[in-house]
Amino acid sequence: MSPTLLLLLALGLGLAGWLAARARAWSFRRASPDGRLASLPSYHAWYVALWIVLPVVIFVAAWSAIAPGLVTQAVLASPAADQLPAFGFQRQTILNEARAVATGAAQGVFNPLANEFVEPYRQAIGKYNWIGIIVTVLIAFLGGVWAFLRLKPDFAARNRVEKIVMAILLGASLVAILTTLGIFVSLVFETIRFFGMVNPIDFLFGTHWGPDPMANAANPDPTRYGAIPLFWGTLFIGAIIAMIVAIPLGLMSAIYLTQYANPKLRAWVKPALEILAGVPTVVYGYFAALTIAPAIRDFAISLGASSASSESALAAGLVMGVMIIPFVSSMADDSIAAVPQAMRDGSLAMGATTNETIRRVLVPAALPGIVAGVMLAVSRAIGETMIVVMAASTAANLSANPLESMTTVTVQIVAMLTGEGSFDHPATLSAFALGFVLFLVTLGLNFIALRVVKRFREAYE
Amino acid sequence: MVTVVHPNLTDTDAKMSARDVSVFYGEKKAIDNVSIDIPTKYVTAFIGPSGCGKSTFLRTLNRMNDTIPSARVEGEIMLDGEDIYRSGMDVVQLRARVGMVFQKPNPFPKSIYENIAYGPKIHGLAESKDELDAVVEKSLRRAGLWEEVKDRLQDSGTALSGGQQQRLCIARAIAVDPEVILMDEPCSALDPIATAKIEELIDDLNGRYAIVIVTHSMQQAARVSQRTAFFHLGKMVEYGRTSDIFTNPLEQRTQDYITGRYG
Ligand SMILES: Nc1ncnc2c1ncn2[C@@H]1O[C@H](COP(=O)(O)OP(=O)(O)OP(=O)(O)O)[C@@H](O)[C@H]1O
Ligand SMILES: [Mg+2]
Numbered sequence: 245m246s247p248t249l250l251l252l253l254a255l256g257l258g259l260a261g262w263l264a265a266r267a268r269a270w271s272f273r274r275a276s277p278d279g280r281l282a283s284l285p286s287y288h289a290w291y292v293a294l295w296i297v298l299p300v301v302i303f304v305a306a307w308s309a310i311a312p313g314l315v316t317q318a319v320l321a322s323p324a325a326d327q328l329p330a331f332g333f334q335r336q337t338i339l340n341e342a343r344a345v346a347t348g349a350a351q352g353v354f355n356p357l358a359n360e361f362v363e364p365y366r367q368a369i370g371k372y373n374w375i376g377i378i379v380t381v382l383i384a385f386l387g388g389v390w391a392f393l394r395l396k397p398d399f400a401a402r403n404r405v406e407k408i409v410m411a412i413l414l415g416a417s418l419v420a421i422l423t424t425l426g427i428f429v430s431l432v433f434e435t436i437r438f439f440g441m442v443n444p445i446d447f448l449f450g451t452h453w454g455p456d457p458m459a460n461a462a463n464p465d466p467t468r469y470g471a472i473p474l475f476w477g478t479l480f481i482g483a484i485i486a487m488i489v490a491i492p493l494g495l496m497s498a499i500y501l502t503q504y505a506n507p508k509l510r511a512w513v514k515p516a517l518e519i520l521a522g523v524p525t526v527v528y529g530y531f532a533a534l535t536i537a538p539a540i541r542d543f544a545i546s547l548g549a550s551s552a553s554s555e556s557a558l559a560a561g562l563v564m565g566v567m568i569i570p571f572v573s574s575m576a577d578d579s580i581a582a583v584p585q586a587m588r589d590g591s592l593a594m595g596a597t598t599n600e601t602i603r604r605v606l607v608p609a610a611l612p613g614i615v616a617g618v619m620l621a622v623s624r625a626i627g628e629t630m631i632v633v634m635a636a637s638t639a640a641n642l643s644a645n646p647l648e649s650m651t652t653v654t655v656q657i658v659a660m661l662t663g664e665g666s667f668d669h670p671a672t673l674s675a676f677a678l679g680f681v682l683f684l685v686t687l688g689l690n691f692i693a694l695r696v697v698k699r700f701r702e703a704y705e
Numbered sequence: 706m707v708t709v710v711h712p713n714l715t716d717t718d719a720k721m722s723a724r725d726v727s728v729f730y731g732e733k734k735a736i737d738n739v740s741i742d743i744p745t746k747y748v749t750a751f752i753g754p755s756g757c758g759k760s761t762f763l764r765t766l767n768r769m770n771d772t773i774p775s776a777r778v779e780g781e782i783m784l785d786g787e788d789i790y791r792s793g794m795d796v797v798q799l800r801a802r803v804g805m806v807f808q809k810p811n812p813f814p815k816s817i818y819e820n821i822a823y824g825p826k827i828h829g830l831a832e833s834k835d836e837l838d839a840v841v842e843k844s845l846r847r848a849g850l851w852e853e854v855k856d857r858l859q860d861s862g863t864a865l866s867g868g869q870q871q872r873l874c875i876a877r878a879i880a881v882d883p884e885v886i887l888m889d890e891p892c893s894a895l896d897p898i899a900t901a902k903i904e905e906l907i908d909d910l911n912g913r914y915a916i917v918i919v920t921h922s923m924q925q926a927a928r929v930s931q932r933t934a935f936f937h938l939g940k941m942v943e944y945g946r947t948s949d950i951f952t953n954p955l956e957q958r959t960q961d962y963i964t965g966r967y968g
Contacts (some may be wrong), residue, residue: 324723439961586811587813589772590812590813591808592772592800593800593804593805593807594802594823594827594828595796595824595881600827604823604827605813608814609814
């Protein structure tokens with residue numbers, strides 16, 4: 245029986261417990277002299293229902309992890325197991341075929357020997373299904389009875405439910421944190437493997453990038469693993485060109501919206517601006533590749549540039565800049581709006597114009613928040629993949645000319661992982677090292693930005 | 706009902722004069738037909754129960770109400786005989802001539818020096834760094850703050866104590882050499898000692914600038930002002946010499962208010 249069915253069963257039992265507990269709480273209520281309970285009947289009901297469902301959920305999670313192992317063990321204990329090859333691929337194939345037939349996923353087998361195991365599998369699966377169902381019912385029953393017996397007129401079911409809910413929420417947030425940690429750890433492992441093959445110094449400071457996935461994996465050429473051109477391409481596109489677009493436009497729109505726009509206009513423009521952040525980046529990618537890049541190339545050629553390419557850093561950077569305008573503007577907007585009105589009044593009362601007030605008082609006072617917004621935007625930009633994949637190029641190029649094609653860390657991660665190299669080839673593993681560097685840099689930027697924002701919030705409280 | 710102006714009030718040199726001024730917030734009338742002459746040489750106090758429109762009226766005197774979109778002013782307000790609400794009036798210049806100090810000290814998050822230098826810089830009042838230094842020192846001296854901060858001019862203005870911050874704000878207002886200084890409850894966020902310092906300062910400044918102060922403290926009005934106007938429900942009920950208003954009010958409502966019977 246599949247975990248889904250077990251869970252449905254648990255929900256059914258939970259519902260039964262819910263109804264029973266509510267009925268009981270109502271009977272308490274009718275019996276009590278003032279018609280009041282310490283907690284509402286629905287809290288009693290939820291308390292019991294949670295005590296039924298949660299243990300079952302935990303059991304089902306554990307059971308679905310261990311049951312297949314138990315089934316295999318039982319099958320191997322059957323008399324036919326003696327005929328199996330001792331180890332290896334074939335043994336596994338035979339068992340898989342038998343299991344597939346036993347569960348009805350396949351009709352017949354290739355390997356005649358597998359037929360011997362179909363029946364043992366059927367029996368084992370059936371047996372453990374029954375065990376699963378019985379244990380589920382048992383756990384649900386025990387949990388339900390235990391909780392049900394605790395119900396009393398003065399039972400603080402409400403506080404208990406509160407605690408259980410809190411635990412569930414905590415569990416949910418742990419999932420996110422543990423996932424991050426897991427990602428980080430796996431990244432670190434692969435990175436260490438890579439650095440075992442290529443010296444970190446060569447990687448971090450080398451100026452030529454061109455891993456060859458077909459070369460001998462045991463003896464990589466360290467001069468082909470210099471990531472500086474990628475770091476440069478990333479910085480140039482994400483932190484320089486994109487910011488030259490995003491900072492002035494984002495800041496000016498924030499100033500306009502907070503200081504000049506009338507409320508009606510603001511109510512329209514601000515969400516419209518924020519929609520920019522919701523456009524899928526791949527759409528920006530089309531736009532960059534199909535519209536902006538050719539336009540820039542034609543423009544460059546008309547100016548007489550010879551090296552104009554249709555995959556320019558400028559195209560990717562410009563579009564990326566537009567994409568992150570909302571990040572800059574919404575943070576700037578928030579922090580300018582957070583500057584106390586008294587500051588603005590003080591300046592206006594000195595005879596400053598709105599414009600002078602903005603330049604000399606509001607923006608300096610809001611600067612930490614604005615800077616934090618820019619840093620978040622930078623970290624977003626350098627982690628961005630789609631736009632550069634579509635509009636920049638895959639050729640590493642260490643150049644300051646925005647019209648030339650360049651590549652970035654993220655593009656190379658994609659290129660290396662989808663390349664022809666085997667998984668343990670240094671060319672493939674370099675993707676993890678690149679990802680690791682990117683992870684550290686964006687983590688650092690986000691960390692600093694959040695600290696700055698926090699300090700800034702405190703400044704006015 | 707019209708305002709009762711004490712007959713012995715014979716000021717002839719009005720720095721500012723309001724004629725039939727009404728102020729609306731949207732449809733709501735917050736000030737109803739107020740006329741008053743604010744003398745050049747004296748401190749004028751506005752008193753009255755909360756919400757009667759003292760701040761509103763004060764803010765019309767340097768057009769700070771312009772910053773509130775729903776506010777609308779009717780009537781005439783003259784500064785040296787010139788209507789400050791006429792079209793073509795330079796509000797920026799007006800506010801340099803009629804400075805304002807707020808209830809809560811609001812120094813800019815800049816250095817003490819930059820706080821004072823702010824006005825002179827935007828109005829181009831100092832040609833050189835030396836001149837600016839001189840203006841800063843003079844303003845801080847007048848505000849009685851120089852001795853306390855002269856060694857830490859580069860420290861942030863927000864790092865000062867509340868009373869020092871308020872004197873900094875007064876110094877900031879003085880730095881552009883205004884003709885009138887409007888103060889809206891300048892001591893309400895301060896302790897008695899800091900309050901005494903500000904009152905002393907107002908005394909010192911008296912005569913050099915026309916000063917208008919809004920206050921909730923009868924004692925303060927009695928101590929620092931020579932003229933007092935009593936506001937009630939958007940109207941100015943009574944106006945006269947401070948000594949007369951406090952000892953010999955002509956209106957029952959004034960009498961009730963200053964004896965603490967309501968408000
Ligand atoms: N920005 C505004 N928008 C709408 N109504 C306002 C605004 N500011 C003040 N009012 C209203 O105008 C009236 C006068 O307010 P004002 O602040 O001038 O009173 P006040 O005498 O200064 O009171 P307090 O002594 O409490 O400071 C009040 O009824 C107030 O609700
Ligand atoms: Mg007020």
